[in-house]
Amino acid sequence: MSLPHAILTALLEKPSSGLELTRRFDRSIGYFWSATHQQIYRELGKLEEAGLIRALPAGQPARGQKKAYEVLPAGRAELARWTAAAQDPRPMRDTMLLRLRAAAVVGTEGIEADLRRHLELHEAQLAEYREIERRDFPPGRDGAEDRLRHLVLRAGIDLETFWTEWLRHALADFPELPDPAA
Amino acid sequence: MSLPHAILTALLEKPSSGLELTRRFDRSIGYFWSATHQQIYRELGKLEEAGLIRALPAGQPARGQKKAYEVLPAGRAELARWTAAAQDPRPMRDTMLLRLRAAAVVGTEGIEADLRRHLELHEAQLAEYREIERRDFPPGRDGAEDRLRHLVLRAGIDLETFWTEWLRHALADFPELPDPAA
DNA sequence: GTGGTCATGTAAGTGGTTACATGATTTG
DNA sequence: CAAATCATGTAACCACTTACATGACCAC
The missing domain is CATH 1.10.10.10 (Winged helix-like DNA-binding domain superfamily/Winged helix DNA-binding domain)
Structure with a gap:
């Protein structure tokens, strides 16, 4: 709802x-x-x-x-x-975590490419959020409404930051393939 | 699917x-x-x-x-x-972020209590994940399968860590009310 | 006036949730 | 043997997705 x-x-x-x-x-x-x-x-x-x-x-x-x-x-x-009103958080549903769990059973063949692609997508999203922050929330003039909106944007930035770091960490677990990101 | x-x-x-x-x-x-x-x-x-x-x-x-x-x-x-197979990440859907955005328009009255409750829920989930990590992934003996499963668990731990930090930060934005967490 | 875009809408299908039904097994 | 619980299942509903339809407006 x-x-x-x-x-x-x-x-x-x-x-x-x-x-x-x-x-x-x-x-x-x-x-x-x-x-x-x-x-x-x-x-x-x-x-x-x-x-x-x-x-x-x-x-x-x-x-x-x-x-x-x-x-x-x-x-x-x-x-x-x-x-x-009080509302319970919805249980999370993440396909990539599910796929890695599956990969632990059926093998990791072919999943690295999509991990790299997701990394790029999250990096792009992060850059977009950072651009919005730079444009809409210049330092030093947050009103009451703006403070809340900035807080929400910050959640987006931090979440994308988390995913990019986690994906890089995950890719580092596939040493058998050359890693262009070094 | x-x-x-x-x-x-x-x-x-x-x-x-x-x-x-x-x-x-x-x-x-x-x-x-x-x-x-x-x-x-x-x-x-x-x-x-x-x-x-x-x-x-x-x-x-x-x-x-x-x-x-x-x-x-x-x-x-x-x-x-x-x-x-390549799969796009699903767009995220988070009710609490939506509610804060709404609160920026209709006021924050009543939302702090649920922010605190969510903080407790995420802290409990984080503790549960940490316990699983302690039990199932003792340091120094990760096989290939275990490494992947540990990686997935790590995502859960880091996500809950993010949410607890973010919620604490959000609560700090309501100085008009006494904050028992100090 | 044709072709493209803007804008609103319909229809069918899928995935998930909630409520309930019913048979089998265990416990007192 | 009655009550509680285990285990599987049905039905109705709701939210979301995908594909398509159609009218209005604009550019050439």
Whole structure:
């Protein structure tokens, strides 16, 4: 039950249409809660029906017409309630760890290449986060809201840092192959 | 498509019945790929039908009768294929990060208590991993298989370490409330 | 006015969760 | 033999994914 609240948060930050939301998810909220445009359109419909958001007045709300939404007071209240409510962390699901565990049984043949590829992907993500930090959080001027957003970004940076280090460590365990990263 | 391969891995490590698998998931593979007994029974049925595993000969395979499975050569081959195949990392989904982002908009009221609770949960998980490491990976005798399994456990330990540190850091951002952890 | 892109949407399928049902075995 | 627990399973539901459909707008 997190997607509707992710959407409420995004809409409170800025009223948007479905596609605008999709794009913003791709480069912001989606970093820790991804969603496709189909999920978003479906959820926007439910949220409107539940009276938590409403479509901003526009022309004819037909297919192909842009339709922007804003959050109603009931939506803000629901988001505040959800934010404060106790929730258990979801159990983690990581395919690469599973594959290494499998490799301990059926052999490591062929997995090094993908470990290297994942390392590159995580390095790219880390660089992206660092760029966002440099752009949006210059030292010395964090307000109250910014402090929280910076904290979230920091989690992303530290997680990607962890993965890159762990993957390098993992690759070092395959000494039988030449390691270009040295 | 990871659950069947998680099951194949577990069955290769040791042929088991559905409930035995469920228990082993709860304290081993489930640390990075959780599954309920319903998922496991359903998947065992599919894997058997696909000819990747087979039920070990027993009495009457009826309801309430224990039924153990073992992996067939085709199952081992499929697991090796899957392990070596390139796979993109799944986008991450973390509710707590989402909630902090929401809190930046609707206020932090009430979230500190759950941050503390999560900190305790992650500390407990970390302690459990450390205990497993102490028990199963005493220094100085890692074989090839063990090295991989140790590497996976290390990821768990380092991830929980990250979360506990991050949560402590987050809690330090709520100076308006007394912090018992000091 | 055709082709490409923007924008919203439908439909089908998959994987995971929750609730419940039922037979077998053990314990008092 | 009644109650508790072990073990397997069914059914309904929900969230997410993938593929596709369709209308509006813009550039040439």
